[in-house]
Amino acid sequence: MATDLLSADATTADSVATRSLRTGTIAGGEDGSRKNSTGETIPSVRRGRRFRTSGAGQGSAENLDTPQTKTPTVFGDYVELTKPRIVTMILVTTTATAIMGAGGLVAWIDWMWLMIGTAAIAGSAGAANQIWERVIDCNMTRTANRPLPAGRVGLLPSLIYTATLGVVGTTVLWSFFGVQPALAGLATWMIYVLVYTPMKTRTAWNTTIGAIAGALPVLIGYTATGGQLSDATGWLLFGVLGTWQYPHFMAIAWMYRRQYDEAGFKMTTTVEPTGRSAGWQSIVGSLALIVCGVALCFINGFTWFAVPAAIGVLVATVPMLRASLLFAGQPDDITARKLLRSSLLVLPAVLLIVTLRVFW
Numbered sequence: 427m428a429t430d431l432l433s434a435d436a437t438t439a440d441s442v443a444t445r446s447l448r449t450g451t452i453a454g455g456e457d458g459s460r461k462n463s464t465g466e467t468i469p470s471v472r473r474g475r476r477f478r479t480s481g482a483g484q485g486s487a488e489n490l491d492t493p494q495t496k497t498p499t500v501f502g503d504y505v506e507l508t509k510p511r512i513v514t515m516i517l518v519t520t521t522a523t524a525i526m527g528a529g530g531l532v533a534w535i536d537w538m539w540l541m542i543g544t545a546a547i548a549g550s551a552g553a554a555n556q557i558w559e560r561v562i563d564c565n566m567t568r569t570a571n572r573p574l575p576a577g578r579v580g581l582l583p584s585l586i587y588t589a590t591l592g593v594v595g596t597t598v599l600w601s602f603f604g605v606q607p608a609l610a611g612l613a614t615w616m617i618y619v620l621v622y623t624p625m626k627t628r629t630a631w632n633t634t635i636g637a638i639a640g641a642l643p644v645l646i647g648y649t650a651t652g653g654q655l656s657d658a659t660g661w662l663l664f665g666v667l668g669t670w671q672y673p674h675f676m677a678i679a680w681m682y683r684r685q686y687d688e689a690g691f692k693m694t695t696t697v698e699p700t701g702r703s704a705g706w707q708s709i710v711g712s713l714a715l716i717v718c719g720v721a722l723c724f725i726n727g728f729t730w731f732a733v734p735a736a737i738g739v740l741v742a743t744v745p746m747l748r749a750s751l752l753f754a755g756q757p758d759d760i761t762a763r764k765l766l767r768s769s770l771l772v773l774p775a776v777l778l779i780v781t782l783r784v785f786w
């Protein structure tokens with residue numbers, strides 16, 4: 427929308443300055459560059475050039491520019507380094523795909539080791555991503571108070587932490603479940619950390635690579651319990667996760683577009699700030715998710731539960747399609763927030779339905 431296209435934005439620059447003062451971790455320099463409390467130099471913040479902070483019909487984003495005020499603990503910081511909410515959702519995904527790989531329930535002890543191995547390697551990936559982005563993260567209100575940019579955890583301990591988690595995760599997956607899930611975990615780690623993370627400042631295609639990294643963990647669960655890489659089921663599950671991430675992330679990319687732009691990240695909403703591209707990517711992702719979800723209901727033939735399961739998938743996914751259509755029709759912070767919220771509900775719902783399908 428033309429109303430999004432604006433030049434220099436003093437309010438946004440103010441919000442970054444406010445954050446620096448409130449966190450008390452970033453010392454200002456005369457040239458605009460700063461040092462965080464671990465002594466690393468942070469380049470001066472690029473001013474948002476194209477976005478206003480609010481506008482008629484755009485929905486308010488004030489709270490997104492407000493720093494978090496929770497008091498951090500050492501334990502909490504190390505948990506935060508792993509991106510625990512994403513890891514939790516990955517564990518839900520891994521549980522569902524493990525049941526599908528096994529064609530039934532998984533012994534609780536196997537499930538426990540699978541959770542430990544997957545959580546460790548996924549947590550290691552999250553920490554490695556935060557190590558890589560420890561300087562640029564200072565430039566976004568959303569991330570400036572993370573343990574590394576805020577200087578609460580040092581570089582060496584976080585390197586040791588990410589390496590330990592990675593080795594533990596790979597070893598657990600390899601020793602309890604064999605080479606395929608361990609390699610799926612390692613491939614995910616490498617694509618997420620070594621390909622996706624550096625791409626974020628270079629091209630908006632980073633989201634496609636991120637979607638591959640985000641979808642690969644389904645193959646950890648699926649192959650750990652007997653599923654084969656040659657099975658269509660595993661790849662349809664990969665499709666569910668891969669396509670779901672487009673509406674999920676386009677909503678986020680819109681909500682935080684000013685921060686991404688200021689920090690120098692290339693996201694769909696910063697390179698194409700009208701929101702049109704983000705909108706159609708959300709719609710296509712939602713439609714493709716429906717196709718993959720419904721196909722999973724029929725993959726083992728027309729049993730009595732296949733049709734109710736397919737209807738269940740439609741009922742679960744249509745609200746996200748509707749939210750995508752609303753977002754595409756009027757991209758603003760309210761429609762984006764609704765889309766993000768619906769994405770976080772839709773994924774567990776679809777996974778639950780296609781997993782129940784295994785039993786009937």
Ligand code: HEM
Nearest residue numbers: 511512515516519568633636637640641671674675678770
């Ligand atoms: C292209 C891929 C993805 C990108 C770029 C992405 C990015 C993000 C970002 C930036 C947030 C934080 C939003 C905020 O601070 O308000 C977020 C939230 C979240 N993401 Fe993703 N994500 C992706 C894929 C995934 C995957 C694969 C999962 C798990 C299966 C996932 C699960 C979540 C969850 C549960 C949240 C909510 C966390 C919270 O409430 O803070 N995401 N995502």
Ligand SMILES: CC(C)=CCC/C(C)=C/CC/C(C)=C/COP(=O)(O)OP(=O)(O)O
Nearest residue numbers: 547548551555611614615618636639640643
């Ligand atoms: C098993 C295993 C190794 C799993 C790891 C895979 C993983 C963590 C996928 C998450 C997908 C993803 C692109 C998240 C956003 O990161 P971001 O860097 O865009 O988020 P940020 O801006 O909040 O740092």
